[in-house]
Amino acid sequence: MSVRVSPNSSRRRIVKASDGTLKVYLNSPAHEGRANQELLKFISKKIGVARSSLKIKRGFKGREKTLLVKGFKASDSKNLIDKLLS
Structure with missing residues (x-):
């Protein structure tokens, strides 16, 4: 899974960019x-898997x-993605 990270943000969130990538x-x-x-x-909590x-x-x-x-397949x-965006 590919993501684009934006650190130092005022709040944590995940959005889908216009080009289809996930921005965290x-x-x-x-x-x-x-x-x-x-x-x-953050990602592990959103999708409900262990951090490890x-x-x-x-x-x-x-x-x-x-x-x-x-444990996940392609x-x-x-x-x-649906879990991350909810």
Whole structure:
């Protein structure tokens, strides 16, 4: 699952951009991995999986990130996106 992260936001939320990508707004700064940790915690809570089931596959230091959700298949992506946007 690909997301675009926007750290230092006034409130946490997830929106679908006009190009179809998910944009995740986080409170934490992009410093010493704080935003990455908040991203994993926030996403895991939204989709109802353990924090240990999520991993950042690509984009540790950038805003564009690819997340790996253990136990989910590519065919489950629609359900995951629906959960994130609800």
